[in-house]
Amino acid sequence: MSGAHHNSDGFAWSSSFLARIDPRVKLAAVAGFLCVNLLARTALVPAVIAAAMVLLMLASRAPYRRQLLMIAFPSTFAIFVVASQTVFHGGSVFATLGPFDLHRDGMLHGLFLSLRIVAGGLVVVVLGVSTPLNRLCLALKWFRAPATFVEVIQLTYRYLFDMRAEFFRMRDAQRSRLGWSSARHGLASSRMLGGALFLDVYERGLRSAEAMRCRGAGPVAAGSLPRLSRLDLGAALASAALVMVLAVAALMAVGP
Amino acid sequence: MHIPEGLLPIDQAAGWYVPAMAFLGAGLAKLKRRLKEQPSSRPLVGLMGAFVFVVSLMPVPVPGLGTVSHPCGTPLAAILLGPFTAVALGAVALLLQALFFAHGGISSWGANILSMAVGGSFVGYGVYWLMRRLGAGLGLAAGLGGLAGDIVTYAITSFQLALALHGQESIAATWLAAFGSFMPTQIPLAIAELFFTSGVVVFVAKRRADLLGGLEVQP
Numbered sequence: 001m002s003g004a005h006h007n008s009d010g011f012a013w014s015s016s017f018l019a020r021i022d023p024r025v026k027l028a029a030v031a032g033f034l035c036v037n038l039l040a041r042t043a044l045v046p047a048v049i050a051a052a053m054v055l056l057m058l059a060s061r062a063p064y065r066r067q068l069l070m071i072a073f074p075s076t077f078a079i080f081v082v083a084s085q086t087v088f089h090g091g092s093v094f095a096t097l098g099p100f101d102l103h104r105d106g107m108l109h110g111l112f113l114s115l116r117i118v119a120g121g122l123v124v125v126v127l128g129v130s131t132p133l134n135r136l137c138l139a140l141k142w143f144r145a146p147a148t149f150v151e152v153i154q155l156t157y158r159y160l161f162d163m164r165a166e167f168f169r170m171r172d173a174q175r176s177r178l179g180w181s182s183a184r185h186g187l188a189s190s191r192m193l194g195g196a197l198f199l200d201v202y203e204r205g206l207r208s209a210e211a212m213r214c215r216g217a218g219p220v221a222a223g224s225l226p227r228l229s230r231l232d233l234g235a236a237l238a239s240a241a242l243v244m245v246l247a248v249a250a251l252m253a254v255g256p
Numbered sequence: 257m258h259i260p261e262g263l264l265p266i267d268q269a270a271g272w273y274v275p276a277m278a279f280l281g282a283g284l285a286k287l288k289r290r291l292k293e294q295p296s297s298r299p300l301v302g303l304m305g306a307f308v309f310v311v312s313l314m315p316v317p318v319p320g321l322g323t324v325s326h327p328c329g330t331p332l333a334a335i336l337l338g339p340f341t342a343v344a345l346g347a348v349a350l351l352l353q354a355l356f357f358a359h360g361g362i363s364s365w366g367a368n369i370l371s372m373a374v375g376g377s378f379v380g381y382g383v384y385w386l387m388r389r390l391g392a393g394l395g396l397a398a399g400l401g402g403l404a405g406d407i408v409t410y411a412i413t414s415f416q417l418a419l420a421l422h423g424q425e426s427i428a429a430t431w432l433a434a435f436g437s438f439m440p441t442q443i444p445l446a447i448a449e450l451f452f453t454s455g456v457v458v459f460v461a462k463r464r465a466d467l468l469g470g471l472e473v474q475p
Contacts, residue, residue: 034363038266039266071358073359084421085423116262119262149344152345159306162306192459198459
């Protein structure tokens with residue numbers, strides 16, 4: 001079972017121009033955008049980053065619903081930040097809500113922070129929907145990430161699908177035996193399911209590891225990335241130029 | 257709850273990275289030795305990584321706070337494989353969640369490693385170890401380890417949020433507000449983690465005691 005269609009990795013295999021850009025270029029660009037986003041003291045920089053990422057998301061051709069779902073977590077958190085800053089950050093009071101004073105400056109600061117959260121979230125989403133995990137691992141190897149780290153990423157990813165398939169099979173079997181008919185049964189069933197899932201996936205993993213070893217597969221995916229193409233160089237230049245312009249704008253801006 | 261991308265000021269994001277990378281480096285060194293000495297432990301390492309990924313991705317809305325809460329899974333990984341290895345697995349799970357679901361972030365990765373991977377693993381394992389030394393049964397010790405690891409994870413996350421967002425309020429008051437807001441959902445989740453951690457360890461001890469013998473667990 002591939003199962004890759006259940007997360008952004010499945011869409012990352014698309015043939016959009018964004019997916020064809022070398023993952024090393026994308027990783028470097030993402031690092032640049034995220035640093036500039038954190039350096040920003042006014043809303044201009046995160047707003048430009050967010051707009052650029054929305055354009056790239058449209059170009060990635062991943063289903064919009066999936067992309068909106070991915071940005072849902074940062075967006076809900078952004079709402080929490082606006083609320084908490086309106087109460088805690090201080091400044092002139094514009095209203096009172098029960099025991100809390102609501103501050104105008106705090107609300108503006110919260111809106112700025114929430115824009116930064118959404119912009120940063122969009123940068124990560126664009127990377128996620130346009131870069132298959134195995135290519136990301138090759139890029140990490142190229143950037144000299146520890147081999148054990150890359151191997152654990154690959155192992156974890158592989159076992160996610162084994163675990164998912166086994167979990168649904170066992171849960172359905174337990175349901176058919178009325179394992180969740182009451183709270184007491186449910187608790188006992190969950191503990192049993194957890195333990196059985198652990199052992200089943202472990203034993204399945206042992207068999208597949210042995211089979212892979214017999215086929216001569218090494219612990220870490222072999223291979224390396226090809227030389228950068230013209231598209232990669234163009235993307236690297238464009239993103240570097242944008243990051244530099246934004247860095248200057250971020251450093252010269254006077255904060256609120 | 258993982259801190260999202262873009263929330264932490266750059267100095268704090270970088271500051272959390274320093275200890276997180278030290279723990280991650282130690283965890284990877286330990287894991288490298290394990291994989292070299294016992295190549296057959298690869299499936300277990302992958303399985304635990306996947307387990308932490310799945311468990312810490314079960315979102316439960318926090319009423320009033322507008323964010324979500326979830327179990328951690330790192331205490332169980334620490335009890336079975338040791339706290340340093342669990343840190344490495346937690347860090348990988350956090351990175352994959354950020355990439356696939358925008359849950360957490362890259363710049364906040366260091367902060368999230370410290371709360372869920374380091375805090376959850378070391379406190380979970382520490383409580384388990386202490387309870388075993390005090391003569392508690394395997395299930396009780398593992399369960400309390402799961403409970404403590406879960407609560408401490410949220411205490412650390414609340415502190416990180418308070419440090420970033422306290423504004424003109426004191427850090428302590430902001431921490432109390434954030435931690436208090438998590439508790440209505442986190443206490444039931446921590447109790448669920450207690451039963452789950454205990455259940456898995458006891459189940460494996462009954463069915464495959466040989467497997468636990470080769471791990472960090474000392475029943």
